[in-house]
Amino acid sequence: MQSNCFFSMLRVASSSVLLGGARYYSTATKGGPSIAGVGDIIAVASGKGGVGKSTTAVNIAVALAQKFKLKVGLLDADIYGPSIPTMMNLHAKPEVSEDMKMIPVENHGVRCMSIGFLVDKDAPIVWRGPMVCFCMCFC
Ligand SMILES: Nc1ncnc2c1ncn2[C@@H]1O[C@H](COP(=O)(O)OP(=O)(O)O)[C@@H](O)[C@H]1O
Ligand SMILES: [Mg+2]
Numbered sequence: 001m002q003s004n005c006f007f008s009m010l011r012v013a014s015s016s017v018l019l020g021g022a023r024y025y026s027t028a029t030k031g032g033p034s035i036a037g038v039g040d041i042i043a044v045a046s047g048k049g050g051v052g053k054s055t056t057a058v059n060i061a062v063a064l065a066q067k068f069k070l071k072v073g074l075l076d077a078d079i080y081g082p083s084i085p086t087m088m089n090l091h092a093k094p095e096v097s098e099d100m101k102m103i104p105v106e107n108h109g110v111r112c113m114s115i116g117f118l119v120d121k122d123a124p125i126v127w128r129g130p131m132v133c134f135c136m137c138f139c
Helices: 055-068 127-137
Strands: 006-007 044-047 072-076 105-107 110-112
Touching: 044 110, 055 072, 055 110
Parallel strands: 072 110
Antiparallel strands: 006 044, 105 110
């Protein structure tokens, strides 16, 4: 279940922690890539599907929001099989702000963004490489 999962950047409330049974984790070095307005980033990824990435990501996000009272956003980067809308029980399309930015939808204190909000879950979609890259930049 956990063999392909890893976490990068686990700094919560100024301390390094090991969450759950994660096998691999590392703390990002200062001066690395950053996102404006975002203090800390936890990436949950693996080289294969069905290993529990979404389950792990949702549980970390909700725990950080509710237990640690942190301001948390959850970006679902799974273009091919987004399950975050279902797991977070969110089914509304995001509103668009005046400056044409999608406003994340929120549940359990976590603001979420997923391609699953934009496409019909039963509709077939063909994604090509450049479209996937563009989509992630847009989110
Ligand atoms: N810790 C766990 N133990 C057992 N089953 C799990 C665990 N975490 C997730 N699962 C189950 O494994 C399946 C795949 O989980 P999911 O989070 O969707 O994986 P991924 O996002 O990596 O594709 C789901 O049916 C989920 O309920
Ligand atoms: Mg998933």
